Amino acid sequence: MTQVKIDIGKLDANGIVDLANDSISVTPTSRFATATKKIVVDEPLKTALDQHGTITLNLPPTGKDWAYQLHVGAGTQHEFKVTFDVPDSANPVNFADLVTVDPATLIPNAGNPLSDINQSDIDWAVDAINA
Numbered sequence: 001m002t003q004v005k006i007d008i009g010k011l012d013a014n015g016i017v018d019l020a021n022d023s024i025s026v027t028p029t030s031r032f033a034t035a036t037k038k039i040v041v042d043e044p045l046k047t048a049l050d051q052h053g054t055i056t057l058n059l060p061p062t063g064k065d066w067a068y069q070l071h072v073g074a075g076t077q078h079e080f081k082v083t084f085d086v087p088d089s090a091n092p093v094n095f096a097d098l099v100t101v102d103p104a105t106l107i108p109n110a111g112n113p114l115s116d117i118n119q120s121d122i123d124w125a126v127d128a129i130n131a
Contacts, residue, residue: 001058003092006070008053010078018053022073026057029083029103030066044071061088067101 008019025044032040040060049055062068062085073079083103087093100109 002061002086002089003056004059004086004095004098005056005092006049006054006095008049008072018051019049019073019078020051020053022049022053022076023047024049024055025071025074026059027069027071028066029069029106032060032063032066034060056092059086062086065106067103067106069103070095 006024008022009016010019011017023046025046027044028040028042031042034040045057047055047057059068067083067085069081069083071079071081081103082100083106084095084098084100085108086098101107102109
């Protein structure tokens with residue numbers, strides 16, 4: 001299990017204030033099996049942020065064919081959803097540091113190695129194929 005610390009705020013005339021006691025849910029994008037072979041269904045874990053807009057959740061690390069979706073503030077003006085990966089970490093991780101992924105493809109939205117391909121990479125691949 002990886003400890004994931006979620007810390008959410010909102011703008012205020014005096015800066016940023018805590019999103020206190022707001023409801024959230026975390027849902028796997030599909031069912032999965034844990035390392036101990038327990039099947040986990042894709043049902044939401046519903047909870048709420050504390051008075052400081054934070055919560056720490058213990059989540060199994062994601063696999064190659066599934067991720068988690070965080071849903072914050074259902075039915076409010078600040079409602080949002082984000083799909084993300086959780087690493088296998090013995091140390092707590094901040095939600096803001098996690099990789100977000102496209103909900104349809106599970107491909108990372110940032111830091112995707114495919115986005116770093118340039119013409120020299122293509123030329124090398126063509127040469128390798130033609131060799």
